[in-house]
Amino acid sequence: NLAPNTTYTRYATAFTDYSDSLPSNPVSTHTLANLPGAAANTFTSVAAASLSLNWSAGEPANPSYTNYEVNRSTDINFGINVSTSYVAAISSAPAGLAPNTTYYFRVRAINLDNLPTDFAPVVSTATLAVDPVSPSFAQVSSASFSFNWNVADNPPLTRYIAEISTDNFATLTRSSSTLNTGAGFTGLSANTLYYARARAQNHNGQDTSFTAVITTVTTTAPPLNASVPFTNLSANALTFNWAAGGNSAGTNYNPEISTNSDFSAPISSDVTTNLNYVFTGLSVNTTYYAHIRALGAGGLASLYSSPVVSTVTLALAPATAATPFAEVFASSFTFSWENGGNPTGTLYTAEISKDGFVSVSSAIQTSALSAAFSALAANTIYQARVRAVNFAGVPGQYSSPIVSTATAISAPVNVPVPFLSLSAGGFTFSWGNGGNAAGTNYN
Structure with a gap:
């Protein structure tokens, strides 16, 4: 039950039943120190270049004057980079350490005769990293x-x-x-x-x-073409649609249309945050090319959408001519109209009917402003109408109102046997209709 790392002095005397001798010269020795124990918090105040290592004085506790040897290394086996220090305390605060480096420590106590204990179990920690x-x-x-x-x-x-x-x-x-x-x-x-x-x-x-x-x-991405790039198409306006292409809500877009595929003469819109733009005041039956770009921070623009898309504005309804019919004969006539604002080169489909267009008797497609109909029935009322077809093949509205005329009558023709039922008092006179319609009056 001696105290660890403590000086003890001994001497001896001889004694008999009658008396004792004088004591011998005293002899002294030191008990060994106890193995250091673990502290409640082995490491405290850990920083990037320093830390505090703590241990306990053992059990029973070494006296406060006990020296401790502290080994530090970056090698768990303490084969390299070993630093040794001695302290008469139960903590050590090494400094000048490298950041984010794992250090291994071992501690042993040394008694007053410089006799060390075994090392306590190795402990380790890493210093903190430095802020990036x-x-x-x-x-x-x-x-x-x-x-x-x-x-x-x-x-x-x-x-x-x-x-x-x-x-x-x-x-x-x-x-x-x-x-x-x-x-x-x-x-x-x-x-x-x-x-x-x-x-x-x-x-x-x-x-x-x-x-x-x-x-x-992040920069803007080129917008994408919509599956249906053009809607609300009319003769003078259209709606151009696109997809965001990954751009965030609120992105500014700059759509452009032009009658030239190289956009050498673009008709530019105002900037919009929508995914569509309505262009108005356009030319009738005209091909328009369209593309779109996104505008980022500071007005930095993306590439244009690709490929360029195009459409053709609709044609207008042709206007009724002041004199819609000319050269009206028994089997033919010429039907005329005005362009109604459509450009030169516009195709027109002229149609005639004998039953108010329940059915169409004949149709002619032409880029002229008139059509000559032939092989008609004589003395027959024909209705006529016309509509323009744009350069994409989309027909427009019919002219209004529908106009009508009657073909001329033709001379009846003699038949091979003009007289029938011949008698002393009479006969029947017969002829061919000459192309005149049923119901024609003959004299």
Whole structure:
């Protein structure tokens, strides 16, 4: 039951039943120290370049004057990079350490005769990493960017956590764990504001503070052609439609149309945040080419949509001519109309009917403003109408009102046997209708 690491002095006397001798010269020795024990918190105040190592005085406890030998190494076997210190305390605070480095420690007690105990079990921890600095963006496109930072004094194999957000980290959009000094983010939304930050993590999984938050805006992406690029087509207007192509809501778009496929003379719209635009005041039966681009931050524009799409405005209804019929004969006539505002080269389909267009008797397609109908029935009322067909083959409205005329009568013709039922008092005189319609009166 002696105390550890304590000086004990002994001497001896001889004695008989009658008396004792004088004591011998005293002799002294020191008990061994006890093996250091574990502290409640082995490591405290861990920083990037320093820490505190703690242990207990053992059981029973070594006296306060006991010296301890502390070995530190980056090798668990203490074969290299061994640093030794001696303290008369139950803690050690080494400084000048490397950031994010795992250090191994072992401690033993030394008694007053400089006799050491065995080493207590090896303990280890990693110093903290140093905060990354100088965050920046590179290679910003419509769907990706690189987020980079400087590593300060952190060693290779330090882990970094990079994070991005679209709402200043009220929510997290994406994160990346990497051993590099930058992270690439893909699959992003075009023309969108992104916030970014990064922090380092030491080998124990302890995080540093984040870098300052920085922002960038992804570039705009070329809009895509809609499955139906043109709607509400009329003679003087159209609606041009497109798809966002990955651009965020609220992106500005600049649609253009032109009568030239190379857009050498574009008709530009105002900027719009919609996915369609109505063009008015257009020319009748005219081919228009259309494309669209997105406008990003600072007005930086994307490429135009591809391929260019085109359509043709509708033709107008032809106008009724002042004299719609000419050269009216028993078997033919010429039907005329006015262009109604359609350009030269417009095709027209002229139609005639004998029953109010329950059926069509004949139709002629022409780029002229008249059509000559032949092989008609004599003395027959014909109705006539016409409509224009645009250059895409889409017919417009019919002329209004429907006009009509009657073909002329033709001379009846003699038949091979003009007289029948011949008698002393009479006969029947017969003839051919000569092409006149049923119901024609003859004299």
